[in-house]
Amino acid sequence: METLLVITNCPDEESANTIALAAVEAKLAACVNILPRVQSVYRWQGKVESASEIPLFFKSTTASYPALETCIRERHPYALPEIIALPLSQGLPAYLNWVAEETIQ
DSSP states (O other), X not given: OOEEEEEEXXXXXXHHHHHHXXXXXXXXXXXXXXXOOEEEEEEETTEEEEEEEEEEEEEEXXXXXXXXXXHHHHHOOSXXXXXXXXXXXOOXXXXXXXXXXXXXX
């Protein structure tokens, strides 16, 4: 089973905490890091925008990804949230095993 790093950004602490807690409680992610605010610059509906956002890093697996994506989308306040998944090709084997054990199979 492949381990993933799933990333999204939230507009505020409340939505970040709600999404992180829901994902871990449902065993869709073994861990979620809620990072300090970052400034994002992006194009949205033909205009360049700038917003302060809170990044979330989910440690999950390919088996859990579809349900994790649904969990994020159902709770995310954005019409089109960034949800991307990066495969982790290397890592401490014990840690990667822990991620697999703490997520649904």
